[in-house]
């Protein structure tokens with residue numbers, strides 16, 4: 001047992017080895033002024049900037065606001081919230097439209113034949129290519145950004161849902177039919193759960209796309225959010241803030257991915273090969 | 278008086294890629310209520326095709342299949358099907374799988390629970406009610422599949438090589454349980470197998486089928502009382518007789534497979 005923990009600790013320490021070495025090299029390059037700190041600020045400088053970015057700009061004043069509101073009034077919190085709001089809203093709308101449509105198209109050959117040509121034409125257009133049109137249609141701010149995210153998450157969920165329904169093992173359908181299932185039961189209790197692994201794969205791709213799209217659209221069409229902030233920092237040559245922003249984007253991406261993973265494990269706890277915990 | 282299940286002049290022809298396979302050729306069979314009948318024959322002789330016809334999954338090309346005088350046109354809960362691949366719904370727990378057919382019937386919650394409890398007890402599954410199928414052994418899964426069908430009280434049980442994938446000990450256990458269920462619930466069971474021993478161990482009546490075209494080669498009744506002893510002289514005499522019959526068909530199957538397509 002003791003031996004086991006020792007091995008675990010050593011393994012974990014090994015995992016920190018390379019990142020620490022990179023940080024040390026980076027710090028050394030900056031401190032020695034081998035690289036211009038304007039180009040590559042030291043990790044410590046980035047950390048300081050990140051802290052500033054995270055913390056409230058004004059001193060705490062109980063007369064003005066509650067403590068909780070104050071502690072979350074920093075710029076980073078606002079930006080992260082704005083970006084996350086766009087991703088979630090766009091994804092929920094996009095996936096919310098793709099899911100029923102995918103179920104219908106997967107289950108019904110006529111509907112599939114009707115819609116598939118249009119989808120095949122639109123699907124290869126990268127969501128980013130919709131930027132000019134979205135600004136033309138929706139102006140600036142949240143609407144064009146959310147529109148782009150809707151498009152980015154719609155197609156992966158749609159395509160995977162169609163594939164999921166089409167791949168439902170015929171034996172489940174036969175078993176359900178012989179147990180007396182009607183169309184609605186077949187759809188809701190057999191097709192939908194059987195297609196869930198595919199649908200969730202689609203959702204993960206969709207969220208990933210949405211996250212890329214939100215950063216890009218904030219650089220172009222919106223004036224807040226993490227994407228906007230790092231582009232703004234470039235105009236002031238704040239390279240420390242750019243890097244702090246990039247790491248923040250990474251952390252938010254990690255949080256979203258962890259959330260999706262949890263959802264995946266929860267919904268697929270019946271699935272072979274996934275440990276329930 | 279009409280029989281429980283009547284199979285009249287049933288033909289089934291599959292055409293795939295321009296070739297026609299006569300899977301069933303003029304099958305006639307009358308099955309009485311409560312009979313335990315085994316369909317026996319080598320692979321490809323049409324056992325599953327006949328069973329799927331009775332189940333209503335795939336209707337005959339010509340002829341008719343009647344249950345209590347009504348022609349089979351679709352699958353239905355009066356004929357429960359147990360598949361070799363279990364076909365449990367992996368996203369439902371054992372309890373939910375068994376309750377599925379009852380929930381479709383919209384039975385009251387309490388009644389469903391009572392029924393499921395009884396079945397879990399009958400098939401020794403009490404400890405597994407909240408498990409998912411992925412966590413069960415093959416034998417356990419097939420018990421759940423049997424319970425799921427029994428839940429509907431269907432008078433007919435159709436079983437397509439249900440124990441084919443199990444090890445011999447588990448297989449014997451389940452055979453005994455099936456016999457117990459059959460005796461107490463008086464179901465009509467049509468059981469497909471290619472194991473001669475299994476058919477003699479279980480059935481009232483064994484129907485041996487021929488290989489392409491699928492016809493009925495022999496219809497044998499077995500009067501031995503249960504439990505049957507596979508080492509008894511009577512058992513072995515029957516086994517020998519059936520082996521010869523099945524072997525002939527197996528041989529034809531083999532000849533067909535090694536025939537060079539271009540020669541002929």
Ligand SMILES: Nc1ncnc2c1ncn2[C@@H]1O[C@H](COP(=O)(O)OP(=O)(O)OP(=O)(O)O)[C@@H](O)[C@H]1O
Pocket residue numbers: 291292293298299300318319320321322323324325326327471
């Ligand atoms: N859907 C189908 N399309 C074309 N041919 C089929 C189809 N289903 C069955 N056949 C053919 O019909 C014949 C009978 O098949 P069937 O599955 O009923 O045999 P079986 O006796 O159940 O064999 P096994 O013991 O291997 O399950 C076989 O020659 C098979 O190739």
Ligand SMILES: [Mg+2]
Pocket residue numbers: 324325326437
């Ligand atoms: Mg078969």
